[in-house]
Amino acid sequence: MAELSISGQQMQMQSPVRPSISEPFRITTNAPHQMNDDSLTPGRKKLQKWLGRVLRIVITDGRVLVGFFNCTDRDANIVLSMCAEYLVEGQEPRLLGNVMVPGKHIVSLNVDEPDPHSTLLVQ
Secondary structure: OOEEEEOOEEEEOOOOOOOOOOOOOOOOOOOOOOOOOOOOOHHHHHHHHHOOOEEEEEEOOOOEEEEEEEEEOOOOOEEEEEEEEEOOOOOOOEEEEEEEEOHHHEEEEEEEOOOOOOOOOOO
């Protein structure tokens, strides 16, 4: 293990423990409600289920944005991370990073559900 010296004291750095993850990402939230909370509306439960999933959004000018769903607001604006923009189908995408898509420009939205029979899923 590596050692650090901070203000004359030596500290050992510990390697991070990686938990086994069955979801695409481990989502942490500071939201007051949790998934199994019966007071959540069906829409909120669905949105929480989509967190960390890959979304494919078509916007009004015909571009297609594909990225990981981070959040939304009451105006239907959506934030995607690690987003790629496809101008024409079949061409190489342009990597954008974090993107906020205004709700008024969203034409359609698809959620990439993982294939339960895929060999690429982490077990």
